[in-house]
Amino acid sequence: MENIVLTIHLILALALILSVLLQRSEGGGLGIGGGGGGVMSGRPPSTPMAKVTWALAIGFIITSLALTWFATQDSVGSSVIDGVIEQPAGGDSPLLPPTLGGDLTPPAPGGPAVPPPAE
Template identity: 55%
Template sequence: MENVVLVIHLVIALCLIGIVLLQRSEGGGLGMGGGGGDVMSSRGAATALGKLTWILAAGFIITSITLTVIARQKASSGSVINDTVLEEVVDAPVTPTLPDGDSLLPPSATDAPVAPPRAD
């Protein structure tokens, strides 16, 4: 179900991008008014593209909400971080260890570093 809605969502998104790019710029936001002689320059074509844009936008929003609802239903009630921390604690219990006897002894003379020869 989720895959079907996702595919429909992607097709609607691509169609919406294409329809928006086909429309004529009427606001002149970039200083381009869209000159005359365009195939889609009549008001009827602009209205049809506008209606199709609204329909695709509504479909995009509906599929977005549907995907959100499906994802929420599949989600567990806990956090992923909480689950990971609990699994690590259960799988690997911590046991204290005592240091061995050799590490408690003071260093001997043979453990001392060798000094480099002095140049006099």
């Protein structure tokens, strides 16, 4: 079910981007763009493309909420802290990459710089 909602969500996102890009610029947002015929009105006229954009936006929000709900259902009863494992006393930490091995300690002060032996 989650995959179906995710697929619908991605299709809605692409359709919403396309519908916004296809709309005629009416200006006003940043003071740039097409003119309004010299008349500044409070609301632009509602075109069919604007209604399609609103419908896509509402669908996008609904699928976003549904995906959030699915994500919370998968994580019920668990915490981020539960996933943290303490470092073992003598071994590598599971949260860090494994060590390379060999002697990687720096040389003594004043001593020669010798590379670590090959394995």
